[in-house]
Amino acid sequence: MASPSCGRAHDVYDATCPCRHMLDLLANKWSALALGALEDGPRRFGALRARLDGVSPKALTATLRRLEEHGLIDRTVYPAVPLHVEYSLTPLGRDACEPLALLRRWVVDNIGRFPPAVLEVPAAVR
Amino acid sequence: MASPSCGRAHDVYDATCPCRHMLDLLANKWSALALGALEDGPRRFGALRARLDGVSPKALTATLRRLEEHGLIDRTVYPAVPLHVEYSLTPLGRDACEPLALLRRWVVDNIGRFPPAVLEVPAAVR
Numbered sequence: 001m002a003s004p005s006c007g008r009a010h011d012v013y014d015a016t017c018p019c020r021h022m023l024d025l026l027a028n029k030w031s032a033l034a035l036g037a038l039e040d041g042p043r044r045f046g047a048l049r050a051r052l053d054g055v056s057p058k059a060l061t062a063t064l065r066r067l068e069e070h071g072l073i074d075r076t077v078y079p080a081v082p083l084h085v086e087y088s089l090t091p092l093g094r095d096a097c098e099p100l101a102l103l104r105r106w107v108v109d110n111i112g113r114f115p116p117a118v119l120e121v122p123a124a125v126r
Numbered sequence: 127m128a129s130p131s132c133g134r135a136h137d138v139y140d141a142t143c144p145c146r147h148m149l150d151l152l153a154n155k156w157s158a159l160a161l162g163a164l165e166d167g168p169r170r171f172g173a174l175r176a177r178l179d180g181v182s183p184k185a186l187t188a189t190l191r192r193l194e195e196h197g198l199i200d201r202t203v204y205p206a207v208p209l210h211v212e213y214s215l216t217p218l219g220r221d222a223c224e225p226l227a228l229l230r231r232w233v234v235d236n237i238g239r240f241p242p243a244v245l246e247v248p249a250a251v252r
Contacts, residue, residue, distance in 0.1 A: 012159065
């Protein structure tokens with residue numbers, strides 16, 4: 001189905017197709033990890049930050065905002081002091097988890113096939 | 127199977143696990159598109175650049191170099207004037223195409239479910 005903003009067949013290889021924009025959002029390490037981290041239920045920012053080992057608060061904030069803007073997650077604010085904010089998957093976000101989970105799974109299953117030299121983790125992130 | 131550089135169970139959520147590094151490489155728009163563009167056979171740089179609409183030569187060069195370093199594609203130089211260079215999938219790269227194709231496919235199949243406003247393509251890339 002063509003969206004209103006694209007009268008042609010959808011094609012992620014076309015820079016002007018909305019599909020390219022969505023691929024850019026989903027084919028992204030932090031998006032893939034954040035969506036996966038919400039599969040078991042809503043989480044608060046702090047819990048997501050702890051789960052996404054190595055993410056900066058700035059990168060996580062930007063990732064969550066983009067996912068919310070694109071209808072993949074909901075941000076719910078509960079009245080409390082301090083404010084209690086939870087992030088959860090929308091039905092669309094839950095569906096997007098499927099191909100992303102397969103990609104994460106593929107990496108784990110195939111890590112032994114990569115050239116060992118490139119798998120050395122830089123000392124900076126140890 | 128644990129790699130020599132990681133004595134623990136592999137986990138893409140762990141910043142120090144080699145899996146995280148590989149997810150970073152594969153969960154990337156240009157990697158996903160470049161590997162997919164090689165599924166039908168070897169291609170030259172110019173053909174890849176034309177296929178990956180909107181990619182800069184610099185970004186494509188960096189992407190191809192990373193994919194080659196990580197054993198996902200081969201770069202073959204044929205003696206000719208000017209040099210004839212072809213890129214092709216390795217068996218590992220061909221296998222990596224499977225989850226990436228599912229992700230590209232998911233985007234195309236579900237594009238109509240995204241909020242229309244966010245799918246407007248900026249004038250800059252039209």
